[in-house]
Amino acid sequence: MTTSDKEEITQHWLQPVMINSLADIFVRAHQEASSSHHRVEFKLFRGAIPKIKVDQISLTYGPFPPPYGYSIQHWFSFLSLVVPKEDQVFRNYPHQKEVLKRAKDDGVYLRINTTVSLPIQFSIIDNSTDVVKLQDRRNEFQMEFVSPHFTPWDEIFALQKDGSWKLKWRWRVSDIDYLLKSLRPIQDSKIQIDYTS
Amino acid sequence: MSIPCQRMYRSIVKIEGICRPEIYLTPRQLVLFAFNTRGYTSSSSPSNTNNPPEKPVETTHSNSNSNSNAHALNNPIPSYPWLLSSSLPRIKKLTLWERLKQYHFKQVGIERTKEHLQDKVYPFPEQFQEDASKVVLELFSRLNGNRSAISQISTDTSQSGNCIVLYFIISYVDYLLNMKFFPRILRIEFFFCYSRYIK
Numbered sequence: 001m002t003t004s005d006k007e008e009i010t011q012h013w014l015q016p017v018m019i020n021s022l023a024d025i026f027v028r029a030h031q032e033a034s035s036s037h038h039r040v041e042f043k044l045f046r047g048a049i050p051k052i053k054v055d056q057i058s059l060t061y062g063p064f065p066p067p068y069g070y071s072i073q074h075w076f077s078f079l080s081l082v083v084p085k086e087d088q089v090f091r092n093y094p095h096q097k098e099v100l101k102r103a104k105d106d107g108v109y110l111r112i113n114t115t116v117s118l119p120i121q122f123s124i125i126d127n128s129t130d131v132v133k134l135q136d137r138r139n140e141f142q143m144e145f146v147s148p149h150f151t152p153w154d155e156i157f158a159l160q161k162d163g164s165w166k167l168k169w170r171w172r173v174s175d176i177d178y179l180l181k182s183l184r185p186i187q188d189s190k191i192q193i194d195y196t197s
Numbered sequence: 198m199s200i201p202c203q204r205m206y207r208s209i210v211k212i213e214g215i216c217r218p219e220i221y222l223t224p225r226q227l228v229l230f231a232f233n234t235r236g237y238t239s240s241s242s243p244s245n246t247n248n249p250p251e252k253p254v255e256t257t258h259s260n261s262n263s264n265s266n267a268h269a270l271n272n273p274i275p276s277y278p279w280l281l282s283s284s285l286p287r288i289k290k291l292t293l294w295e296r297l298k299q300y301h302f303k304q305v306g307i308e309r310t311k312e313h314l315q316d317k318v319y320p321f322p323e324q325f326q327e328d329a330s331k332v333v334l335e336l337f338s339r340l341n342g343n344r345s346a347i348s349q350i351s352t353d354t355s356q357s358g359n360c361i362v363l364y365f366i367i368s369y370v371d372y373l374l375n376m377k378f379f380p381r382i383l384r385i386e387f388f389f390c391y392s393r394y395i396k
Contacts (some may be wrong), residue, residue, distance in 0.1 A: 033275040050330040057306025078302040177280040182287040
Protein backbone atom coordinates (compact mmCIF):
# COMPACT_ATOMS: atom_id res chain seq x y z
CA MET A 1 0.00 0.00 0.00
CA THR A 2 1.32 3.41 -0.86
CA THR A 3 1.64 6.12 1.75
CA SER A 4 -0.94 8.21 -0.10
CA ASP A 5 -3.54 5.53 0.69
CA LYS A 6 -2.88 5.89 4.41
CA GLU A 7 -4.92 8.29 6.43
CA GLU A 8 -4.06 9.58 9.87
CA ILE A 9 -6.47 8.27 12.50
CA THR A 10 -8.30 11.30 13.81
CA GLN A 11 -11.66 11.79 15.40
CA HIS A 12 -12.92 13.38 12.19
CA TRP A 13 -11.81 10.26 10.27
CA LEU A 14 -13.61 7.86 12.62
CA GLN A 15 -16.70 9.99 13.16
CA PRO A 16 -18.81 8.54 10.29
CA VAL A 17 -18.69 5.07 11.86
CA MET A 18 -18.15 5.74 15.58
CA ILE A 19 -19.51 7.98 18.28
CA ASN A 20 -17.16 10.65 19.57
CA SER A 21 -16.47 9.18 23.02
CA LEU A 22 -15.41 5.84 21.52
CA ALA A 23 -13.45 7.49 18.72
CA ASP A 24 -11.53 9.50 21.37
CA ILE A 25 -10.28 6.30 22.98
CA PHE A 26 -9.13 4.79 19.68
CA VAL A 27 -7.51 8.02 18.48
CA ARG A 28 -5.60 8.32 21.75
CA ALA A 29 -4.44 4.69 21.45
CA HIS A 30 -3.28 5.27 17.86
CA GLN A 31 -1.40 8.42 18.89
CA GLU A 32 0.27 6.52 21.71
CA ALA A 33 1.25 3.72 19.32
CA SER A 34 2.66 6.07 16.71
CA SER A 35 4.62 8.00 19.33
CA SER A 36 6.32 4.75 20.37
CA HIS A 37 6.97 3.84 16.69
CA HIS A 38 4.30 1.19 16.43
CA ARG A 39 1.37 0.72 14.12
CA VAL A 40 -1.83 -1.18 14.58
CA GLU A 41 -3.33 -3.38 11.91
CA PHE A 42 -6.64 -5.13 11.65
CA LYS A 43 -6.70 -7.78 8.95
CA LEU A 44 -9.86 -9.34 7.70
CA PHE A 45 -9.84 -12.73 6.05
CA ARG A 46 -10.66 -12.76 2.37
CA GLY A 47 -14.32 -13.08 1.60
CA ALA A 48 -15.29 -12.71 5.24
CA ILE A 49 -18.67 -11.07 5.64
CA PRO A 50 -19.68 -10.01 9.15
CA LYS A 51 -22.69 -11.84 10.51
CA ILE A 52 -24.66 -9.70 12.91
CA LYS A 53 -26.83 -11.19 15.62
CA VAL A 54 -29.04 -8.86 17.64
CA ASP A 55 -28.66 -9.48 21.39
CA GLN A 56 -30.38 -6.58 23.03
CA ILE A 57 -32.25 -3.44 22.06
CA SER A 58 -32.68 -0.40 24.22
CA LEU A 59 -34.86 2.56 23.32
CA THR A 60 -34.57 6.02 24.83
CA TYR A 61 -37.62 8.21 24.46
CA GLY A 62 -37.61 11.93 25.06
CA PRO A 63 -35.75 15.03 23.96
CA PHE A 64 -32.05 14.83 23.17
CA PRO A 65 -29.87 16.14 24.70
CA PRO A 66 -31.87 16.09 27.94
CA PRO A 67 -32.77 19.70 28.76
CA TYR A 68 -32.35 21.26 32.18
CA GLY A 69 -34.97 20.04 34.64
CA TYR A 70 -35.32 16.63 33.03
CA SER A 71 -34.32 13.26 34.45
CA ILE A 72 -34.13 9.73 33.13
CA GLN A 73 -36.52 6.96 34.07
CA HIS A 74 -35.22 3.44 33.43
CA TRP A 75 -37.72 0.69 32.73
CA PHE A 76 -35.91 -2.63 32.91
CA SER A 77 -32.94 -2.79 30.58
CA PHE A 78 -34.67 -1.89 27.33
CA LEU A 79 -36.59 1.30 27.90
CA SER A 80 -35.50 4.71 29.17
CA LEU A 81 -37.61 7.84 29.33
CA VAL A 82 -36.25 11.36 29.50
CA VAL A 83 -39.03 13.07 31.42
CA PRO A 84 -39.53 16.34 33.37
CA LYS A 85 -38.68 16.01 37.03
CA GLU A 86 -42.31 16.37 38.08
CA ASP A 87 -43.12 13.21 36.11
CA GLN A 88 -40.17 11.30 37.51
CA VAL A 89 -42.19 9.75 40.31
CA PHE A 90 -44.63 7.02 39.37
CA ARG A 91 -48.19 8.00 40.31
CA ASN A 92 -50.45 5.60 38.53
CA TYR A 93 -50.58 3.56 35.36
CA PRO A 94 -52.71 5.94 33.21
CA HIS A 95 -50.45 8.87 34.14
CA GLN A 96 -47.36 6.84 33.31
CA LYS A 97 -48.87 5.93 29.95
CA GLU A 98 -49.39 9.62 29.27
CA VAL A 99 -45.77 10.33 30.25
CA LEU A 100 -44.59 7.62 27.83
CA LYS A 101 -46.72 9.06 25.02
CA ARG A 102 -45.32 12.56 25.58
CA ALA A 103 -41.77 11.20 25.67
CA LYS A 104 -42.42 9.32 22.41
CA ASP A 105 -43.51 12.56 20.76
CA ASP A 106 -40.25 14.18 21.82
CA GLY A 107 -38.28 11.60 19.84
CA VAL A 108 -36.34 8.38 20.21
CA TYR A 109 -32.93 6.88 19.63
CA LEU A 110 -32.04 3.21 19.55
CA ARG A 111 -29.10 1.28 20.91
CA ILE A 112 -28.67 -2.21 19.55
CA ASN A 113 -26.25 -4.65 21.14
CA THR A 114 -25.01 -7.23 18.68
CA THR A 115 -22.63 -10.13 18.40
CA VAL A 116 -20.51 -9.82 15.27
CA SER A 117 -19.10 -13.03 13.81
CA LEU A 118 -16.08 -12.04 11.77
CA PRO A 119 -12.62 -13.62 11.81
CA ILE A 120 -10.23 -10.76 12.38
CA GLN A 121 -6.54 -10.57 13.11
CA PHE A 122 -5.19 -7.80 15.29
CA SER A 123 -1.49 -6.93 15.19
CA ILE A 124 0.80 -4.39 16.77
CA ILE A 125 3.86 -3.95 14.55
CA ASP A 126 7.09 -2.10 15.16
CA ASN A 127 7.47 0.53 12.44
CA SER A 128 11.25 0.51 12.31
CA THR A 129 11.79 -3.24 11.90
CA ASP A 130 8.34 -4.54 10.92
CA VAL A 131 8.55 -6.99 13.81
CA VAL A 132 5.10 -8.15 14.89
CA LYS A 133 5.01 -7.47 18.60
CA LEU A 134 1.55 -8.75 19.28
CA GLN A 135 -0.82 -10.77 17.17
CA ASP A 136 -4.20 -12.07 18.09
CA ARG A 137 -7.18 -13.45 16.29
CA ARG A 138 -10.82 -13.33 17.24
CA ASN A 139 -13.82 -14.77 15.48
CA GLU A 140 -16.52 -13.05 17.47
CA PHE A 141 -16.88 -9.78 19.31
CA GLN A 142 -19.60 -7.54 20.73
CA MET A 143 -20.61 -4.27 19.17
CA GLU A 144 -23.25 -1.74 20.01
CA PHE A 145 -24.84 0.36 17.28
CA VAL A 146 -26.69 3.57 17.84
CA SER A 147 -29.11 5.55 15.70
CA PRO A 148 -29.37 9.33 15.72
CA HIS A 149 -32.20 10.91 17.64
CA PHE A 150 -35.32 11.32 15.53
CA THR A 151 -38.90 12.40 16.17
CA PRO A 152 -42.04 10.91 14.61
CA TRP A 153 -42.17 13.95 12.28
CA ASP A 154 -38.63 13.61 10.96
CA GLU A 155 -38.02 12.20 7.50
CA ILE A 156 -35.80 9.20 8.10
CA PHE A 157 -35.99 7.63 4.65
CA ALA A 158 -34.84 8.86 1.27
CA LEU A 159 -36.13 7.55 -2.04
CA GLN A 160 -33.45 5.95 -4.22
CA LYS A 161 -33.26 6.07 -8.01
CA ASP A 162 -34.34 2.45 -8.25
CA GLY A 163 -37.52 3.22 -6.32
CA SER A 164 -36.41 1.69 -3.03
CA TRP A 165 -36.22 3.53 0.27
CA LYS A 166 -33.05 3.93 2.23
CA LEU A 167 -32.28 5.34 5.66
CA LYS A 168 -31.11 8.93 5.52
CA TRP A 169 -28.64 8.30 8.31
CA ARG A 170 -26.20 5.52 9.12
CA TRP A 171 -25.88 3.33 12.14
CA ARG A 172 -22.77 4.16 14.13
CA VAL A 173 -20.77 2.00 16.50
CA SER A 174 -21.24 3.19 20.06
CA ASP A 175 -19.35 0.46 21.90
CA ILE A 176 -16.96 -2.39 21.19
CA ASP A 177 -16.69 -5.30 23.62
CA TYR A 178 -18.42 -3.20 26.30
CA LEU A 179 -15.47 -0.82 26.47
CA LEU A 180 -17.58 2.22 27.35
CA LYS A 181 -20.14 0.26 29.32
CA SER A 182 -17.43 -1.04 31.64
CA LEU A 183 -16.40 2.56 32.35
CA ARG A 184 -19.93 3.63 33.27
CA PRO A 185 -21.38 3.00 36.74
CA ILE A 186 -23.43 -0.19 36.95
CA GLN A 187 -27.08 0.50 36.28
CA ASP A 188 -29.75 -1.41 38.11
CA SER A 189 -31.81 -3.43 35.66
CA LYS A 190 -34.94 -3.13 37.79
CA ILE A 191 -37.45 -0.31 37.44
CA GLN A 192 -36.06 2.79 39.09
CA ILE A 193 -39.15 4.49 40.38
CA ASP A 194 -39.59 6.04 43.77
CA TYR A 195 -42.68 4.42 45.27
CA THR A 196 -42.27 5.99 48.72
CA SER A 197 -43.84 9.36 47.92
CA MET B 198 17.29 -11.43 10.49
CA SER B 199 13.64 -11.11 11.06
CA ILE B 200 12.47 -12.76 14.23
CA PRO B 201 9.70 -15.25 13.54
CA CYS B 202 6.93 -14.28 15.80
CA GLN B 203 3.69 -16.15 16.22
CA ARG B 204 3.67 -17.90 12.92
CA MET B 205 1.94 -21.07 11.95
CA TYR B 206 4.19 -24.07 12.48
CA ARG B 207 3.71 -27.22 10.58
CA SER B 208 4.69 -30.53 12.00
CA ILE B 209 4.02 -34.13 11.26
CA VAL B 210 1.76 -36.04 13.58
CA LYS B 211 1.90 -39.77 13.59
CA ILE B 212 -1.10 -41.47 15.10
CA GLU B 213 -1.09 -45.05 16.20
CA GLY B 214 -4.62 -45.30 17.46
CA ILE B 215 -6.64 -42.49 18.92
CA CYS B 216 -5.44 -42.77 22.50
CA ARG B 217 -1.71 -42.70 21.85
CA PRO B 218 -0.77 -39.86 19.58
CA GLU B 219 2.91 -39.32 18.94
CA ILE B 220 4.20 -36.01 17.75
CA TYR B 221 7.29 -35.74 15.63
CA LEU B 222 9.00 -32.49 14.91
CA THR B 223 11.91 -31.95 12.59
CA PRO B 224 15.07 -30.55 14.26
CA ARG B 225 14.53 -27.20 12.57
CA GLN B 226 10.99 -27.03 13.82
CA LEU B 227 12.13 -27.97 17.32
CA VAL B 228 14.65 -25.14 17.29
CA LEU B 229 12.04 -22.72 16.01
CA PHE B 230 9.53 -23.87 18.58
CA ALA B 231 12.03 -23.58 21.43
CA PHE B 232 13.10 -20.18 20.16
CA ASN B 233 9.54 -18.93 20.23
CA THR B 234 8.64 -20.35 23.60
CA ARG B 235 11.49 -18.43 25.19
CA GLY B 236 11.33 -14.72 25.84
CA TYR B 237 12.22 -12.44 22.99
CA THR B 238 14.79 -10.56 24.99
CA SER B 239 16.91 -13.66 25.56
CA SER B 240 17.24 -14.19 21.83
CA SER B 241 18.46 -10.69 21.13
CA SER B 242 22.06 -10.98 22.32
CA PRO B 243 22.99 -14.34 23.86
CA SER B 244 26.73 -13.58 23.81
CA ASN B 245 26.29 -10.85 26.42
CA THR B 246 24.97 -13.17 29.09
CA ASN B 247 28.43 -13.96 30.55
CA ASN B 248 29.66 -10.41 30.45
CA PRO B 249 29.32 -8.10 33.42
CA PRO B 250 26.53 -5.57 33.16
CA GLU B 251 27.60 -2.51 31.29
CA LYS B 252 26.08 0.80 30.52
CA PRO B 253 23.20 0.44 28.11
CA VAL B 254 24.29 1.14 24.57
CA GLU B 255 21.78 2.77 22.31
CA THR B 256 21.14 0.71 19.23
CA THR B 257 20.43 2.66 16.11
CA HIS B 258 18.78 1.52 12.94
CA SER B 259 22.03 1.86 11.04
CA ASN B 260 23.49 -1.05 13.00
CA SER B 261 22.97 -4.67 12.13
CA ASN B 262 19.53 -6.16 11.87
CA SER B 263 19.90 -8.03 15.13
CA ASN B 264 20.58 -4.82 16.97
CA SER B 265 17.58 -3.13 15.42
CA ASN B 266 15.46 -6.11 16.31
CA ALA B 267 16.72 -5.95 19.87
CA HIS B 268 15.89 -2.27 19.94
CA ALA B 269 12.43 -3.06 18.63
CA LEU B 270 11.90 -5.79 21.19
CA ASN B 271 12.99 -3.58 24.06
CA ASN B 272 10.45 -1.00 22.97
CA PRO B 273 7.35 -1.60 25.15
CA ILE B 274 4.10 -2.46 23.41
CA PRO B 275 1.56 0.34 23.64
CA SER B 276 -1.80 -0.44 25.17
CA TYR B 277 -4.75 -0.61 22.81
CA PRO B 278 -8.47 -0.81 23.60
CA TRP B 279 -9.03 -3.87 21.41
CA LEU B 280 -9.90 -6.84 23.61
CA LEU B 281 -7.58 -9.80 23.05
CA SER B 282 -8.87 -13.34 22.83
CA SER B 283 -6.85 -14.22 25.94
CA SER B 284 -8.25 -11.32 27.98
CA LEU B 285 -11.10 -11.56 30.42
CA PRO B 286 -14.48 -10.21 29.26
CA ARG B 287 -15.23 -6.68 30.39
CA ILE B 288 -18.62 -7.47 31.87
CA LYS B 289 -19.80 -10.38 33.95
CA LYS B 290 -21.41 -13.39 32.35
CA LEU B 291 -25.20 -13.36 32.39
CA THR B 292 -27.09 -15.88 34.43
CA LEU B 293 -29.77 -18.07 32.91
CA TRP B 294 -32.51 -15.87 34.35
CA GLU B 295 -30.85 -12.72 32.99
CA ARG B 296 -30.53 -14.37 29.59
CA LEU B 297 -34.22 -15.24 29.60
CA LYS B 298 -35.13 -11.69 30.55
CA GLN B 299 -32.80 -10.34 27.89
CA TYR B 300 -34.41 -12.57 25.28
CA HIS B 301 -37.87 -11.38 26.28
CA PHE B 302 -36.88 -7.72 26.20
CA LYS B 303 -35.16 -8.25 22.88
CA GLN B 304 -38.42 -9.47 21.36
CA VAL B 305 -40.30 -6.51 22.84
CA GLY B 306 -37.58 -4.16 21.61
CA ILE B 307 -37.72 -5.60 18.09
CA GLU B 308 -41.46 -5.00 17.93
CA ARG B 309 -41.07 -1.40 19.12
CA THR B 310 -38.20 -0.79 16.70
CA LYS B 311 -40.28 -2.14 13.82
CA GLU B 312 -42.88 0.42 14.71
CA HIS B 313 -40.36 3.29 14.72
CA LEU B 314 -38.52 2.26 11.56
CA GLN B 315 -41.69 1.43 9.64
CA ASP B 316 -41.20 -2.27 9.12
CA LYS B 317 -42.63 -2.32 5.59
CA VAL B 318 -40.03 0.18 4.41
CA TYR B 319 -37.12 -0.95 6.55
CA PRO B 320 -37.44 -4.63 7.49
CA PHE B 321 -35.93 -4.97 10.94
CA PRO B 322 -33.66 -6.71 11.87
CA GLU B 323 -32.77 -8.09 8.41
CA GLN B 324 -31.99 -4.72 6.82
CA PHE B 325 -30.23 -3.55 9.97
CA GLN B 326 -27.94 -6.61 9.87
CA GLU B 327 -27.01 -5.77 6.29
CA ASP B 328 -26.36 -2.10 7.08
CA ALA B 329 -24.44 -2.89 10.25
CA SER B 330 -22.16 -5.37 8.49
CA LYS B 331 -21.18 -2.61 6.03
CA VAL B 332 -20.44 -0.32 8.97
CA VAL B 333 -18.26 -3.01 10.60
CA LEU B 334 -16.21 -3.46 7.42
CA GLU B 335 -15.79 0.27 7.03
CA LEU B 336 -14.87 0.66 10.69
CA PHE B 337 -11.88 -1.69 10.41
CA SER B 338 -10.74 -0.13 7.16
CA ARG B 339 -10.87 3.25 8.87
CA LEU B 340 -9.01 1.96 11.93
CA ASN B 341 -6.33 0.71 9.51
CA GLY B 342 -6.25 4.17 7.98
CA ASN B 343 -7.09 2.75 4.55
CA ARG B 344 -8.64 5.12 2.13
CA SER B 345 -9.20 2.67 -0.67
CA ALA B 346 -10.05 -0.81 0.49
CA ILE B 347 -9.91 -3.22 3.36
CA SER B 348 -6.69 -5.17 3.57
CA GLN B 349 -7.32 -8.83 3.37
CA ILE B 350 -5.23 -11.92 3.78
CA SER B 351 -5.65 -15.43 2.58
CA THR B 352 -7.86 -17.88 4.40
CA ASP B 353 -5.34 -20.70 4.49
CA THR B 354 -5.34 -20.90 8.27
CA SER B 355 -9.06 -21.19 8.75
CA GLN B 356 -9.30 -23.79 6.01
CA SER B 357 -6.50 -25.86 7.53
CA GLY B 358 -8.34 -25.79 10.86
CA ASN B 359 -11.37 -27.37 9.25
CA CYS B 360 -9.13 -29.93 7.56
CA ILE B 361 -7.69 -31.01 10.90
CA VAL B 362 -11.13 -31.64 12.36
CA LEU B 363 -12.17 -33.52 9.24
CA TYR B 364 -9.03 -35.63 9.29
CA PHE B 365 -9.54 -36.50 12.93
CA ILE B 366 -13.14 -37.51 12.35
CA ILE B 367 -12.21 -39.63 9.35
CA SER B 368 -9.33 -41.26 11.18
CA TYR B 369 -11.49 -41.98 14.23
CA VAL B 370 -14.26 -43.54 12.14
CA ASP B 371 -11.64 -45.48 10.26
CA TYR B 372 -10.16 -46.68 13.55
CA LEU B 373 -13.57 -47.71 14.88
CA LEU B 374 -14.39 -49.62 11.73
CA ASN B 375 -11.07 -51.39 11.57
CA MET B 376 -10.75 -51.83 15.34
CA LYS B 377 -7.54 -53.58 16.19
CA PHE B 378 -7.80 -56.23 13.55
CA PHE B 379 -6.26 -54.03 10.93
CA PRO B 380 -4.09 -51.54 12.76
CA ARG B 381 -3.23 -48.71 10.50
CA ILE B 382 -0.84 -45.85 10.81
CA LEU B 383 -2.16 -42.58 9.61
CA ARG B 384 0.05 -39.68 8.82
CA ILE B 385 -1.60 -36.33 8.81
CA GLU B 386 -0.41 -32.80 8.87
CA PHE B 387 -0.94 -30.87 12.03
CA PHE B 388 -0.78 -27.12 12.39
CA PHE B 389 0.17 -25.35 15.58
CA CYS B 390 -1.33 -21.93 15.87
CA TYR B 391 1.04 -20.36 18.35
CA SER B 392 0.16 -17.06 19.88
CA ARG B 393 0.60 -15.43 23.21
CA TYR B 394 0.36 -12.13 24.93
CA ILE B 395 3.65 -10.34 25.46
CA LYS B 396 3.80 -7.86 28.29
